Amino acid sequence: MIELNDVTKIYKNGVIGIEKFNLKIDKGEFAFIVGNSGSGKSTLLKLLLKELEASKGSVKINGDEIVGLKRKQIPKLRRSMGVVFQDFRLLPKKNIYENVAFALEVTESSIKDIRRNVPVALSMVGLAKKARMYPDQLSGGEQQRVALARAIVNDPQILIADEPTGNLDPSTSWEIMKLLDDINHRGTTVIVATHDKEIVNVMKRRVVELKHGKIIRDEQEGRY
């Protein structure tokens, strides 16, 4: 599903993002990526999202090589992935329904698909009743749930979450983790980059720890 072989990313200023990196995440897996700032977590996620181009090596997603992928083909790749960020990144001038529908609108889905899929995604995250409210009327946890609904509304095969609980208090963080777990149980591969020790320790899922751009630990049912 996701396969990195001997991948190196060196930035223009000479800083090494990741080096001779090998990682394989199977379809339907749930994996935490942990490590300090500068360990290479962000570089890894950006390589998967094709925001960055690897300097060396091969990155395969669903069997397709994405190193050297043409600019024009990037949108198609991203439509097979959902993304969630620490800062939610909702559009303040659109209501909750519109924020989620936006993900389908930009991919030029039909109105029929939008009307069918948006309510399903919203009820999955438990916000069907708040569809007409605006982001600033919601709590942080609710906003992140909207972001999750937006990420899964087009039924992606992979969900990438970059510090999804970074701005949330512990109890709200748990709600988000439960949702990610649900999404994973429906067959979506979930990759979560996080600093949250407690969550990693309780969830007992695969843990990949990075340091200086290399994997120093990779455990099934690991701890932080």
Add this chain to the structure above:
Amino acid sequence: MVKSSEMNKRVGINMRIRTLKYWLTEGGRGLVRNRLMSLASIATIGACLFILGIAYCVVANIDYILLEIDETIGITAFIKEDTEENEIQRVLNKLENRSEVKSVKYVTPEEAWKSFKESLGEDEALLEGLGDDNPLENSASFEITLNDINKQDQIIGYLDTFSEIRKVNHSKQSVDILVSFGKLIRYISVAIISILIFIAILLMNNTIKLTVFMRKNEINIMKYIGATDAFVRGPFIVEGILIGVITALFVTLVFIPVFSGIVNLIYENIPGITNLINFIDINSLKSTLFALFIIIGLGIGIIGSKTSIRKYLKV
């Protein structure tokens, strides 16, 4: 199979239409949302188009005036005394058959004298002492006008081959000056126009850059969700197009009355100028000016928005 592919096609077209609708509404909204900046760019680009219009009108007028002069400045070829009538007719026919010649008029000495007297107007009394004598008795001539003033040298060379012609009068210098003056003005105008277009693109670029900057989060999100570059760019291009078209309409509406006002002012304040030059009728330039404004306005709008959004698409 055929049916489903046809259906896909129809769905595809529907989606295009929806995308277009999205672009139009978002572009329009952008224009209104940033109305201050939109107004600022309409004003600045409008000013550029206005000066551009003036430069264009100056060139058009100079062309027009040169054309009129082309028609009035001619060559006078004086005919030797005692040339037979049929000889004169033969030369006349030959001249008329030349392609560079627009018209040839045979002027008898009597006609020459009459028109000279008339040109003196009230001062005609000065000539009373001459009585019925015609001092221009030897002045039978051909008055030749040319299609193209640059061909003057050729026709003068041709006239020299006739033994019946004793003298050729022409205003070589003044024609040369006029022609090179016209050229100079045209070069300067082209330079001014190019500089103005460049400035207008920069201004447009700045405006759109600001709108793009204010919406960079939105663009970022769109790119992450898998929007194509074209989809993201659409509303900004529409905004640029709207600014271009609005500016062009506005400038056309303002420009024509202002320009005819200036021309009338010149006519009123410099009496007799109509004897020297006539300005081109602005109404005959209306459609050209509007087309010019629209094309340049649109070009500036599209290029300006395309270049300013490029940076934010690299996500």
